Amino acid sequence: MVVETQVPPFLSWLLSDSGDGQSALTTFLFTALVLFGLATMVAFLVAAFRYGPGRAFSSIVRGLGGGIVDFVRMSPRRILALSWLAFREAFRRQIWVGLVVFLVILMFAGWFLDPSSDDPARLYLGNVLNWTTLLMLVMALYLSSLSLPADIKNRTIYTIVTKPVRSSEIILGRIVGFTAACTVLLVIMAGASYVFVSRALAHRHVVVVDDIVPVKQNRQVVRYDGKTKLPYGHQHHFTVPANSFAPGIELSEDAAGHLTVQQVTAAARAADVKPGDILTAINGATVIGLDTAEEQLAGAPGSNIQLTLSRGGASHEAKVTREATEVFTDIEKGHRHRVVVRWVDGKLQADIGPAEGMLVARVPIYGLLRFRDRQGDPKDPSTWKIRQKGISVGKLFGYRSYIEGNTLAAAVWTFDDLKADQYPQGLPLDASIRVYRGQRGRVDQGITGSLTVVNPAKPTIRSREIIFTAKEFTLDRIQIPQQLTDSHGKPLALFGDASQPNLPSLVTPDGRVEVWVRCVEPAQYFGMARADLYVRGADASYTMNFVKAFFEIWLQIVLVTSLAVLFSSFLSGPVAVLLTVTTILMGFSCSFIANLANSVIYREELKVIELVRQGAAQRGLYLTPDQTFAKAHDLRKDNVDGFRVYDEARLKTALRLELDQVDVLDRVWGGGPLEAFYRLITQRNLMIDLEMNWAIRTMQFLDKGLMHVMQYLLHVLPDFRRFSDTDYLANGYNIQGARVGQHAAVTLAFALAAFIGGYFIFRHREMAA
Amino acid sequence: MAQSAAAPHHARAASAEPEVVIETRNLSKVYRDFWGRQKVRALKALDLEVRQGEIFGLLGPNGSGKTTTLKIILGLLFPTSGEALVFGRSATEVTKNERIGYLPEESYLYKFLNAVDTLDFYGRLFNISAEERRRRSKELIEMVGLGWAQRRPLKEYSKGMTRRIGLAQALINDPDLLLLDEPTSGLDPIGTREMKDLILKLKAQGKTIVVCSHQLADVQDVCDRIAILYQGELKELGRVDSLLKVRDVTQVQMRGMSPAAQAEVRAVLAKHGGEMVSWDNPTMTLEELFLTIVNESQARPGKRVIKE
Ligand SMILES: Nc1ncnc2c1ncn2[C@@H]1O[C@H](COP(=O)(O)OP(=O)(O)OP(=O)(O)O)[C@@H](O)[C@H]1O
Ligand SMILES: [Mg+2]
DSSP, X not given: OOXXXXXXXXXXXXXXXXXXXXXXXXXXXXXXXXXXXXXXXXXXHHHHHHHOHHHHHHHHHHHHHHHHHHHHTOOHHHHHHHHHHHHHHHHHTTTHHHHHXXXXXXXXXXXXXXXXXXXXXXXXXXXXXXHHHHHHHHHHHHHHHHHHHHHHHHTHHHXXXXXXXXXXXXXXXXXXXXXXXXXXXXXXXXXXXXXXXXXXXXXXXXXXXXXXXXXXXXXXXXXXXXEOOOTTSOOOEEEEEGGGBEESEEXXXXXXXXXEEEEEOHHHHHTTOOTTOEXXXXXXXXXXXXXXXXXXXXXXXXXXXXXXXXXXXEEEEXXXXXXXXXXXXXXXXXXXXXXXXXXXXXXXXXXXXXXXXXXXXXXXEEOXXXXXXXXXXXXXXXXXXXXXXXXXXXXXXXXXXXXETTSSOEXXXXXXXXXXXXXXXXXXXXXXXXXXXXXXXXXXXXXXXXXXXXXXXXXXXXXXXXXXXXXXTOOEEEEEOSEXXXXXXXXXXXXXXXXXXXXXXXXXXXXXXXXXXXXXXXXXXXXXXXXXXXXXXXEEOHHHHHHHHHHHXXXXXXXXXXXXXXXXXXXXXXXXXXXXXXHHHHHHTHHHHXXXXXXXXXXXXXXXXXXXXXHHHHTTOOOOHHHHHHXXXXXXXXXXXXXXXXXXXXXXXXXXXXXXXXXXXXXXXXXXXXXXXHHHHTTOOTTSOOXXXXXXXXXXXXXXXXXXXXXXXXXXXXXXXXXXXXXXXXXXXXOOHHHHHHHHHHHXXXXXXXXXXXXXXXXXXXXXX | OHHHHHOHHHHHHXXXXXXXXXXXXEEEEEEEOTTSOEEEEEEEEXXXXXXXXXXXXXXXXXXXXXXXXXXXXXXXXXXXXXXXXXXXXXTTOSGGGGGEEEEOSSOOOOTTSBHHHHHHHHHHHTTOOHHHHHHHHHHHHHHTTOGGGTTSBGGGOOHHHHHHHHHHHHTTTOOSEEEEESTTTTOOHHHHHHHHHHHHHHHHTTOEEEEEXXXXXXXXXXXXXXXXXXXXXXXXXXXXXXXXXXXXOOEEEEEOOOHHHHHHHHHHTTTOOOEEEEEEOOBOOHHHHHHHHHHHHHHSOSOOOOOO
16 A cells, blocks of 8 residues: 655745746635626625615725724733634534544454554544544534524524624634534544554564474574464564574664663573673673674573673673563564563573554655666656656555566656665665566465666666565565675665775665566566655654644644635525535546546547557557647548547647546546436436437536536635545555645635635625525 | 813803713614625714703614614624714724723623623623722612522523613613613513613713613603604604693683583683693693604605694
């Protein structure tokens, strides 16, 4: 599972051109201006209809002027008073029920959450986040859309608006008050979720003596293989090298190179080793440094070792036993455990530590992905359909490109901006590579691939192939060490070595490096998308990530609250609820609506593209957009049926869209609402072409008109799905600050618009009518 | 200019005519339904003036447009034509509310708040400081006699108690203009008496008060001037004392006449008088006036000539 959406830094998103000539800020301002103009026009028309144009004009001017005054002269005390009232109303209307429901769900979560699932962390986090979002949005909706209408219906609003209260204060007070009430709930839910998830996932395994078995080679014990018991639906294995045991002392090295004993176990203490002693020799050999000392200390369990120690200037000998070692288990269900293995009374005992790596916030550093085809030639990325954005959830195959095994086909990632001091242990890579089997083989075994590190400036500098096995749906960790060799065995340095300046380095001085991935097995394929392989930066804090995810839920609450308050400023309660729900649902399906609109508006052109592509594919050709366009143009000249109708400018737009938004998989079939309805009542399949007559032409024409309107509507719809970064947290990826910033800014813009709109409507509404 | 702003009271006292507080000009209101179709013509070309310091009664049968008038004055409704000015400002301006206290027909208060919280909340809407709010709400609760129930939520209040807290709420800002819609409805006789005393007391403090009511006796007791509305039209306007005077009748009271002499006195009344106790036109009750106007209006619809 890989989550990917690249976001630019916050300020550049806000201020600089994003490719279509507009930055986020100018888009906001432009939309605001258009909306404002439209609203003023509508208000003018309504007033002119009522009172005649002269009076309408003057009242609009007065209304706008008064509006400015009403915003500038808002009083914090009144806003606070009104917020406080809304807050109290929220609790009077029993929003804590939402909390109770949530806690009950958590209590019984054990029934439907299976800790032995593939990735329990994702399951648990995903669940609590989804429940929280659902409950909170319902609560926010219920509170904010029913409140103003109820006040107007009960006429309690009379006693408010006959005070020197500005409508702006009433609207803002509601938004703030309800948001505050929901915030209290959300904070409690977040706390409960945090505790619940960490408690539910925390576990320790037990290992009994019989589970650790010695493995012999040439009648010598070389290692011990251990496994844990099964109570949590999974089992870990671990391997303890036989010569890794050390005596129970912990050493530290000071600037002068002295090794001082820091801590000792009871057994070592009994052998007269104390903290503060300075280790001078091991088995008679003088110690040199910590690394070598630790090598010398390691050995078979239960064996003895002679230490020379200096205490207060006086030297003495101590005979200690090698009693313990520390290893990690394998990774199972996304986590591993630390294992401390001890030699006690001639037997090995293992203590398993808490689960590690379950709740993490990975920081992926993505590279740029290009492909080489079977012959090893670079491929035009556009024909390979590499999408630059989007989340891979659900679209398993359309999204990835495949390379064939045992050919020169390769996926090449280019990373830049890598700095040596950030990766002292080498370059950690996370890879989740899909396998597509052209040949059966053993499904549980994985498919072998190779990974080569190449210097992009001088491609002849390349490392020896690193072999790995790719299994479906697992995240593999590949560590590229600092010291490598090339295929001839000559040493290479990853980042260059200061002590050996002649050693060729793989990372260029400006921090770029290429990683080539190939599939080794013939007739098998690897499927990859840009986000499938990345350099793993230092992990961010999981707790902070958790907070960020809940903050984003909070942003959604703010959004729903402001929208609901806006709608309830002029609609009755139930209608306001309905409209808010509709907006949220449409907001959640923004991308679908965009695809639907494009599919309807560019239906002929998309069909043409598809025909051209299909024809090419049958002959084994990939076409670039330009080639597609040229081919379509030729066919049109020949008046081939279906190519007569399209418009060239629109075809270009459609081609761009097809690369950008409407994937072949994303195309929405069946036409716009009218056509879909027609198909429904005549029971026609969505993909069937309709016989063309004037009625259907008219219908499709109207549909296109409707879809144009939809496209404009999309500009003012909040894209709720993009707001939800719960996937990031659940899958253990860090939510970038820039994303949170973007969402906060967008929320602020929507809330502000709702506030201003709500104000103008409420201000000019007759309360007692 | 600066001078008059600095000493408005002085300026008012000096001028012969007190300042106009409420003025409606040709005020009309048509209630429309959702589709903009006309439903009710609730007010027809109403011209009123309420002056500083007086108690003004707005009378009329049910549905005659009293509440509608008040709502327009408060900005809760927008006039269909004509205009309403309060303190010389348009009725739709919010800032005028700083000097207004309004007691609605029914008390539209938040039922889940208690008396103290209610007053505190409305006080905050006037931007009154915390200390001042505490002082005033204590005073007002005392004044309306709710001290014993001040911590109970309003939903537990009886009708009269709700009315009292409603009044306290209307007074939280120490208003210059009070609009009372049926202030005595739901009050017991003692409460009614107290309410009337209070209205008079507020008048003594120099406040202007507009009262809508059916309780004609109450209005008669307190009002300086009244207007009578009938189906949205102004039917009568004037000082209560002059309106109720029956001009073509003289009423004489005497004392100290023996029964025997009474017949004689009657005969010589024109020439010989005993001690004259009163020599007056009799007054009718407001109820009589009210019924006369209503009957007259029903008989002859249309604008009635108003003589003041
Ligand atoms: N919101 C409304 N929608 C439609 N018509 C209304 C509305 N409010 C009042 N009316 C109508 O306007 C007219 C005047 O109503 P208003 O409430 O002003 O009367 P009122 O003098 O206060 O009566 P009451 O003494 O019963 O309180 C009535 O005919 C009433 O039906
Ligand atoms: Mg009324």
